[in-house]
Amino acid sequence: xxxxxxxxxxxxxxFGPLEVLKNIDLTVNRGDVVCIIGxxxxxxxxxxxxxxxxxxxxxxxxVVNGTELTDPDVDIDRARTxxxxxxxxxxLFSHLNVLNNLMVAQRxxxxxxxxxxxxxxxxxxxxxxxxxxxxxxPAQLSGGQQQRAAIARALSMDPEVxxxxxxxxxxxxxxxxxxxGVMRQLADEGMTMLVVTHEMQFAREVADxxxxxxxxxxxxxxxxxDVIGNPQEERTQSFLARVLDPTxxxxxxxx
Amino acid sequence: xxxxxxxxxxYIRFAQYGVLIVVILLVAFLADxxxxxxxxxxxxxxxxxxxxxxxxALKNTIIYTALGFGFGLALGLVLALMKLSSxxxxxxxxxxxxxxxxxxxxxxxxIGIYYGVPIAFQLQxxxxxxxxxxxxxxxxxxxxxxxxxGIQAVPKGQVEAARSLGMSQGRAxxxxxxxQAFRIILPPLTNELILLTKDSSLIYILGLFxxxxxxxxxxxxxxxxxxxxTPILIAGLCYLIITLPLGYLSRYLEKRTGGKKVSVV
Numbered sequence: 001x002x003x004x005x006x007x008x009x010x011x012x013x014x015f016g017p018l019e020v021l022k023n024i025d026l027t028v029n030r031g032d033v034v035c036i037i038g039x040x041x042x043x044x045x046x047x048x049x050x051x052x053x054x055x056x057x058x059x060x061x062x063v064v065n066g067t068e069l070t071d072p073d074v075d076i077d078r079a080r081t082x083x084x085x086x087x088x089x090x091x092l093f094s095h096l097n098v099l100n101n102l103m104v105a106q107r108x109x110x111x112x113x114x115x116x117x118x119x120x121x122x123x124x125x126x127x128x129x130x131x132x133x134x135x136x137x138p139a140q141l142s143g144g145q146q147q148r149a150a151i152a153r154a155l156s157m158d159p160e161v162x163x164x165x166x167x168x169x170x171x172x173x174x175x176x177x178x179x180x181g182v183m184r185q186l187a188d189e190g191m192t193m194l195v196v197t198h199e200m201q202f203a204r205e206v207a208d209x210x211x212x213x214x215x216x217x218x219x220x221x222x223x224x225x226d227v228i229g230n231p232q233e234e235r236t237q238s239f240l241a242r243v244l245d246p247t248x249x250x251x252x253x254x255x
Numbered sequence: 256x257x258x259x260x261x262x263x264x265x266y267i268r269f270a271q272y273g274v275l276i277v278v279i280l281l282v283a284f285l286a287d288x289x290x291x292x293x294x295x296x297x298x299x300x301x302x303x304x305x306x307x308x309x310x311x312a313l314k315n316t317i318i319y320t321a322l323g324f325g326f327g328l329a330l331g332l333v334l335a336l337m338k339l340s341s342x343x344x345x346x347x348x349x350x351x352x353x354x355x356x357x358x359x360x361x362x363x364x365x366i367g368i369y370y371g372v373p374i375a376f377q378l379q380x381x382x383x384x385x386x387x388x389x390x391x392x393x394x395x396x397x398x399x400x401x402x403x404x405g406i407q408a409v410p411k412g413q414v415e416a417a418r419s420l421g422m423s424q425g426r427a428x429x430x431x432x433x434x435q436a437f438r439i440i441l442p443p444l445t446n447e448l449i450l451l452t453k454d455s456s457l458i459y460i461l462g463l464f465x466x467x468x469x470x471x472x473x474x475x476x477x478x479x480x481x482x483x484x485t486p487i488l489i490a491g492l493c494y495l496i497i498t499l500p501l502g503y504l505s506r507y508l509e510k511r512t513g514g515k516k517v518s519v520v
Contacts, residue, residue, distance in 0.1 A: 054415055054419060077423050080419055080420070080421040083419070087412060087415065092416075093417075095438060108426055109420060110421075153420070157420060
């Protein structure tokens, strides 16, 4: 299998007259952790949602695990089983307990046996430290626990790449660490990860590559130490200054 | 005269109780209690209605309602899905069906199905099937809109999560959306069941046999043989045996789902 896991070329996406992604090229190597940072409205979440075609691109090409997802004849449901997705709002199935959240797609989509699905689910609950919550309903869990269960749900499909869409943005500050810890552990295990995040420290410490997006373009990309530590572009510099040192800046000038 | 806030509140409360007492006294003095007792509380006639009012009439009312509700729920779900379909004609057909059967009196629908279906399709359904089609056909129109609203009330993120796990649109609908939608609409659906219970009184138009009588028909039939309104009272009380617990259940479910977080965003 090739070393390239996700390859995006010339990606365009508009919502009505609003151009959100303007010609994006992006390559993610197998085993790499790529963090996408940037101001809100820069198109980073849309880019991530295009990778598993939750948003239908208007142009360009997306190849994941060797399958071209932009091909109109592709079996997108099959391709998605190999692309795990974690949402800002967790999106655990609210009518199912934790175990069934992890089992339902294994059973209905992968057609795994009851015992195999259960075994895989329990193994992944162990990985995220929620073994004791198998029987809990999502509403009974804290945000951090819900997000970890959601990560375990995605892992239960044995994905080749994981997409994280601002996984800690909806969490109380003291719960962020649990989720980031699980993600770091995943990265250490060699999972290919594409992470939209505002957690600069996570990006700096874990990411192999950081991408700064603004206005629908990739403005700057490279190793974390370069993009976050020593940004070259002025827009990257001003964004990072605001994020890393928020108290020393006045309100942003209207553009 | 200037009154303090507390005085005014006292005064208003006083006036309200006063009006209430006057009305009660008026009714109590004007009504002919002897007549009322003879008309509605004839124990002999009441006793003569048992046990058939329970073993036949109440039982049949429950059976007819259950059949109508079951069929109506299934048809309502189909109509709701048609209404949400991306295929235009499905939406139009569902809309026409719903608007027609909600807008026309149930009695007319029953007559139409009872006399119309045999003419149109050259077939005669057994009575129970006719009852099911008639009650369910009307109930479906109401339930379809409730179910559609329930499906749309399921957060979009639930479908996105299901799709991102590789579920097809249909699979996500069946496994994730519809079960959650029914949780959301359980209280209004219980109300539909109460309405349907009462609508089952209209199927007297289908000309049933004695052993097929439901409560209203049974009450009216007894009425025609006795010089008292007691049968109507008994029949009415029997309806309450069904509808009061359902109403209680509906309010309980409403409180439960209202207090519980349905979605997490």
